[in-house]
Amino acid sequence: MAEILANGVRLHVQRLSPSGGPRPDSPLVVMVHGMVMDNISSFYFSLGNSLAHAGADVICYDLRGHGRSERTPDGYGLANAMADLSAMLGAVGVDRPVHLVGNSYGATMALSYGLEFTDRVASLTLIEPPFLIEGLGAEMARSLAQVLVGLSDAEVEQWLEHSAGRAVTRIARSAQSLLRDTSIADDMLATEPFSPERLAQLDVPVLAIYGANSDIIDQAEGLAKLVPRCTLIVLEHHTHAVLREASDYLRTLMRWWLFQRDTPVPPYTRMPGRAFATPDWVTRMIPPSDLNSPGKVDSRVNGADLGTSP
């Protein structure tokens, strides 16, 4: 399986099964990656193959405009993303509730999907979801602005042109094109905030995971307070890139969540010397000298004219 036409968009889909194929009672897990600098590969390598090997029936896909899916000029709002997901699941013949797993924006989308289509969801796993009752759209647009700023920097351009290497350059060029040539930033800015009333009625088990050193860790408690059946896991020494940083533990945690939820939560043991303070996706993309200069980034955020506050 590779390409599916869903909601009028060509989506790249990978279905991963245990050896011998999934059983009728295998949990069906759908993974939704993050925005702009992310694609199917993050979940495919961190959790996809691991959970399939453990017995799950796993579907990973590229969101529209990302990875190997079609890059449409517009249609990047949450409603579009949810319609794409519903259509994709229909196209591959899913006829039972799924365990939806999202990372970053993908987690925000998964939560929205769970609120909108509760009967289609068996559980939600939300890894570092941007979660705000007020100003969610502005927050997500601000994140995109930061990426655009980094990619627009003259030094970064030099670096990409001459020494970043093929893989990083391809990722960066793809992100530049997505941000400059599509409506994704405007669509993100239009994101509606979550309704506390609807969150309070969400009758689905939710596993929320944040890094204690994440730049959005202050949003974790709000989520856990508002969602009734939420298990919140905060990992010390980790950042917004916890999926990549702590993928070994997240594999253990997800096996517990899918197969052994009536037992105690598996303990987390940090690997000695492994502590993260700076977002990994940022350091992989932009030279640290540009990243760690908040004033410079902030001024350029305004310059990006996304209507957001620094």
Place this chain on the structure above:
Amino acid sequence: MTIQYTVASERHTASERHTASGEVSTADRAVAEEQVLGEVAALLRDVIGEEYVVDLEITMTTSFNTDLELESIEFVTLADRMRERYGETVDFVGFLSDMGVDEVINMQVGQVVAFITDCLLEPKGAQS
């Protein structure tokens, strides 16, 4: 001697290379590995699809990262193509299940080739 077992319908010929004790001779394994290397290299060139790789010699010690500068999503495509080619005989899900993305990209082509060869040469009935 040519061993053709890479197409699903011909996969049985791999097990015909076993001796009565179930062992595969070193010579037969070397031939099998060379065959698989050629196939994986062809898939890699197709997945990368850029001029720089057309004439690049891909060997068992070629690194996906430092030599080929493969993007992680290109490895996803490669795995998909290998799965199409070798079918369920080769359990790529199991192979990749314990590896992080950095481990995968830092592999040498030979590690994938050896895994595929092991699966193809595994005696019938020994596969889980």
